[in-house]
Amino acid sequence: MVPISLTKIFEQYPDRRYIMFGGKGGLGKTTFSAATAYYLAKKGKRVLVFSVDPQASLSDIFKRDIFGKGPTEIMPNLYAQEIDADRRVKEYQQEIRQKILDMYGMDKIPEEIESYIQAAAAEPAMEESAIFDEVVDIVVKGGYDYYIYDLVPLGHALYYLSMASVYDEWIDKITNLRQQMREYDQVAAVMRRDKEIDEDAILNELLYIKERINKSSGILTDKEKTAFFFVITAEQMIITDTIKAAELFAKFDVPLSGYVVNRVLPETLKQQEIPEYLKNRLVMQEKYLKIIDETFKDDILAYVPEMDRDVTGLEMIEKLATSMFGDM
């Protein structure tokens, strides 16, 4: 096994302030996010670990109810946050309603508009978008040395990434159309010798949306400031899926920093009296670890052993962080 080199990545690239762990569901993304946050906080860095998953589990791992409570201090320098997407959507809807009432001096939202506002919030993409938007707020606000994204499982993460580029293209097209409309406005105004035409509020709004989207996709693809790690385990399906995902992520220009292998059964077990079942698991593990070694080579940054207990609470997180980063 290679020596622990995850620490080196953090020491070599101190500018990589946005840390992400990706991988299939249940492999330990949240655990690694928490352990990395712990390690960096112990080093004296101010760290915020936040979840972009509507089914977040940071509360469970830290054994604290932090859902929807904003950045919560877990220990000195370590803050954790779980975004309440539902509430954000509701507040946002209310904001839109208020804006309509103010703009037109209405005292009630027209029925057809109201039903649209409600239908839009029921869209499945709404929650993701709301989180996406809140992440921009978090990052723009600043105040931390490191931001650790506890990502959603692979499929969603890809959606999350592609959303940025799809949004971006759409907004570009719409903005162009809007600009063209403005030219027609100007032509008509000149011919009718009207005075200055009103500023196009919609165009400004579109430019604002574009800026927000660029901000977050900019971070996801910033090679200087972002480190993206894949979590894998020694299993055939996981390896195959990760290779595919890595190719897709590369297409979106996500800067891949390396792989962390989780749930490695200790080799020392071999010398002990163990049941057939475990022996078989060990043989299987050996086979797939070899494949992992050949496939990902120097990009493997750490092998993390299977723990004897659930990783929840700071004590277990510390133990796991030690096996990821070495003694602190």
Next chain:
Amino acid sequence: MGDEEKQKAGFFQAIKEFIYGVAAHDSARFALKSRASMEHLFILITMGDMLGVPILPPYYSLRLLPYVVPQISTWKRRMLREKDLTDALA
């Protein structure tokens, strides 16, 4: 302003309007008409959901909703009406 001057100003205004009417009114009308079509296209792209054509992710289309509230009902009428011969004459 004396009466004579007023008359003169009125005369020039009339000429100005006459020239605009002859030379530019049609073009201006055409520009505004194109503009209106684009407005409807724009609303379709951003608010397509209302007709069951989701195009822009709803989170951001909501941001634009307040600005198009007055146009929504004419837009819906235009998008949903059946096309017939008289459309060509419009």
